[in-house]
Amino acid sequence: MAGASRSPRCGACVAAAILVSVALGACGTSATAIPPTSAIAATSPAATATAVPPTATGLPPTATPQPTATARTAEQTAPATELAATVEPTVAEPSGAVDGVVSPGEYSISVEAAGVTLYVRIEGDDLVGALVARTDGWVSVGFDPEDAMAGANYVYGYVTDGQAVVHDMFGTRPSGRDSHPLDTALGGTDDILEQAGSYSDGITTIEFRIPLDSGDPYDKPLEPGGSYAVLLAMGPTADTESYHSARGEAMLVLAR
Numbered sequence: 001m002a003g004a005s006r007s008p009r010c011g012a013c014v015a016a017a018i019l020v021s022v023a024l025g026a027c028g029t030s031a032t033a034i035p036p037t038s039a040i041a042a043t044s045p046a047a048t049a050t051a052v053p054p055t056a057t058g059l060p061p062t063a064t065p066q067p068t069a070t071a072r073t074a075e076q077t078a079p080a081t082e083l084a085a086t087v088e089p090t091v092a093e094p095s096g097a098v099d100g101v102v103s104p105g106e107y108s109i110s111v112e113a114a115g116v117t118l119y120v121r122i123e124g125d126d127l128v129g130a131l132v133a134r135t136d137g138w139v140s141v142g143f144d145p146e147d148a149m150a151g152a153n154y155v156y157g158y159v160t161d162g163q164a165v166v167h168d169m170f171g172t173r174p175s176g177r178d179s180h181p182l183d184t185a186l187g188g189t190d191d192i193l194e195q196a197g198s199y200s201d202g203i204t205t206i207e208f209r210i211p212l213d214s215g216d217p218y219d220k221p222l223e224p225g226g227s228y229a230v231l232l233a234m235g236p237t238a239d240t241e242s243y244h245s246a247r248g249e250a251m252l253v254l255a256r
Contacts, residue, residue: 099197113248148174164197188218
């Protein structure tokens with residue numbers, strides 16, 4: 001009875017041992033079927049590693065961004081004096097010649113009265129001027145009169161046979177004939193440094209150059225920045241004694 005009762009238990013043990021052996025055998029088989037990790041890496045296809053070229057060598061180099069915003073900020077915040085230093089000074093055009101023709105832009109100052117236009121500019125110690133009027137006769141300007149025509153320094157000119165004739169005169173009386181004789185007739189000097197004139201289509205043009213301050217007692221000194229009354233007139237003929245056909249007064253400001 002005792003042997004019969006042990007027999008089934010031993011059979012179960014044997015069966016369990018058999019199952020363990022089988023399982024161990026299966027595990028042994030699985031262990032030998034899976035190769036080591038290094039072997040897997042060695043046997044992997046090489047195309048997998050080389051199929052895609054490296055990004056660093058496959059794409060063109062990227063340009064380094066420039067700090068444009070920083071450059072603009074520096075320019076915007078630069079001191080005003082530094083920016084002003086980069087502005088080139090304006091170069092004035094050369095002055096026109098005294099040639100009897102008034103060109104656009106040749107004169108910086110002009111006044112008009114009684115149909116006579118006076119143009120002037122300052123060149124160093126000289127005043128360059130032009131008188132333009134629709135007349136066949138003379139034109140004149142009297143600088144800084146004191147009593148009507150008296151006390152004024154006159155530039156009086158006309159064109160005859162294509163040539164300009166320009167006189168330096170001085171007002172000795174308020175009006176009438178011989179009220180403005182030549183400076184030389186009074187013991188002074190002729191201070192017309194340059195002169196030229198033209199006549200075309202009924203327009204007489206006289207250009208002249210005089211000193212701002214000649215030192216002649218029969219001239220009037222003129223100062224840059226000063227304001228002066230001027231008498232403008234024209235006559236019908238080239239006769240210096242002919243009475244004016246038009247006469248007027250204007251204020252001349254000699255801007256610096």
